[in-house]
Amino acid sequence: MFKAVTESARRIWGVTVLAVRASLRTKGVTALLVLLAVCVGVLPNVVKGDGTPEGELHILLAYTLGFAFGILCLATLWAACALFAAEIDSERMSLSAVKPVRAAEFWVGKWFALLLLNAALLLAVYAGVYAQVLWRMHRKGWEEADRPASRRVTRPELPTPREEARQTLELMRQKNLTPKGLAEKAILRTLEERAQDKYDVINPGEQVRWQFRLLRPLREGAPVTVRVTFDTEYSTREHVKGVCRLGCRERPGKTVEVALDDFTRNALEFVVDTRAFSQGSGGRGQESGGAGGALQNFELTFAHAGDPKKASALMVRFRQDVALLTPGGSFEANLARAACVHWGVLALLAAFGLTLSACFSLPVAAFVATVLLVLTLVGNSVAEVISEEDASLWQNRVGIWVSRGVHEASLRAMQAAPLTALTRGERIEGGVLGASLAWNGLLLPLCFAAAGCWVLRRREMADAG
């Protein structure tokens, strides 16, 4: 048993080494390195920012990393498409296929090669970007508040979208408002989707309150950042005039008050020093007993102070637009987590390309891969507009099932959104990272591997003559 495993590992490693050598000794990799070097070295110096540290960070973390990752995605996809297809097309595979190597060993060996190459390239890209962040911080003497950070995000305590959907359905039943001819499952799904992006309206003079429970208690003295983004009914830019009050349940009777005067659609952020809850400093707080100990439960209120006759009603998506940010590790660790998320996505693309490569010739595989990638990205919007009424015909039902499946799979694949987190200074949580790696780097590749190996076992590795 041990001997069989060792021999199998040697075969896989042999295939990996060959694929790495093949990649490194082609001009394609040189071109890719030049592109990445231009992207990391030149792009941040060419794109004009707004001159603020925040703007520069945005260019480095969103544009530079985004472009580099995009290039790596396409390169990985096309390289994966070439790995089997080119070998089979040129009949080189016929020499390897007569050796005692299983289809799975070929597949895994080539996939590992792409994982290794991607790890090296991602490391170089992220190191280049990090070096530029350090250099700018040093050269321009950014203040502590401007430096990139990693903060835990806590959303308000609300019922889950599913719970909210059930409550809404119950209310609809009581009022006899349930749509006719639709299954309860379909109604619940629609309600759940709506709950996720639901806006709540705050009219002038009204006040709303949100409760927060931090995942990890906060030591006193640590800063808490409040972030709220408002919108209006027609997404027009309006003035936000109001008062935010942050209180802590562990320090009752004490609040920190901040007046907001900015525009809608901007992320309004302010930092609260938690010592204010016990010492009376910061804002117009009142003294209370209970100093010392960890802080975990917070309450945020917002009072719309606009003129009831002139000001617009403000809209907030409670599940997305309101958050408390607390310190959550170092920026470097967050950068490493973002790189891991990207690595997982590249692993998924590599698996996808390899399986196509096992099925088709190189041009066909590359074309199909690119088209499917674009369709997957566009298909999300298609899946969103499909309604349950369309499911009357079996073809439609199949279409809905496929588009929803692709939609769900791609949503999970993209869920971690590392660049958004990095630019907003939000910590990529271990759970999100783990889920992303498990989904993109293990489960979906396993499905693709199974399909690819099935094809490889059945495909003829030579042609006539």
Next chain:
Amino acid sequence: MEVEKVIETRGLRKTFRDFWRRPTVEAVKGLDFSVRQGEVFGMLGPNGSGKSTTLKMLLGLLHPTKGEIRVLGAAPSDTRVKARIGYLPEVSHLHPFLTPRETLMYYASLFGMAHGEAVRRTAELLSMVDLTQAADRAVGRFSKGMARRVGLAQALVNAPELLILDEPTSGLDPIGCREVKDLVCLLAKSGVTVLMTSHLLSDVEDVCDRVAILDRGALRAEGKIADLLRKPEAVRFLIEGLSSEAVAALRSEIEERAGCRVQLDYPAMSLESFFLQVVAQDGRLRTFEMAPFLRATQGTREGEGGACSKL
């Protein structure tokens, strides 16, 4: 005792189809043949006769449309069988960016060989095919003959029990051809079963014990070369140093006594023999020294030189 059959096919058929699954060519039509352990079996036939297709089916690279194949007692797709086979395709199909050393190390790794063992075998094989000096140059820059040597070395890296060679002398100069034929004979003597295809009749005649002749996908003849070529009604005397008078006298004597026609013939060297004799004067002709690991893993079949005894 019956000799074990290393390869056996029954009713083997292969029909190539187009994209729409419509049959285009019937390359092999109900082929039945077997190769016995330890013999050098030649498959002869003109271009398009189905030789390479048959080999590819024996190797599991193509799937038969109908019929049965047993190689070393199992189906060709069985990885345990593949571990005991060496294969040299008609065109070597090597990775052009790899050096011969890397190429052999790669194929050794596909057999699950330990690194040390792979390094040793690679060095021995490179020495055997006389490529030690060029071991670290990219194969893509090699001449066809040199690439063929690398191809041959990779086919032997696992010390195979069955060696399948598709046109092994294709693209080689007469010296290279001779070396390959010598090697086939050496391997055959050490107990390796060899199946080779060729459309060069002299190659097959020089090394093969038995042959099968294929034409348009069907088996036309099969058997030992000596049996196939024998003319029982004719007798040949080879006499050296006779004067023309003595020849004339002998001829009339035989015709008179036996009452049959005598055909006179002055045997010449084959062009290949003459060429090799000329080249040998420069010391360029060498014989493959079997890699020690091949000698150690194979047995011997002394006294069964077969066709090889002619070389």
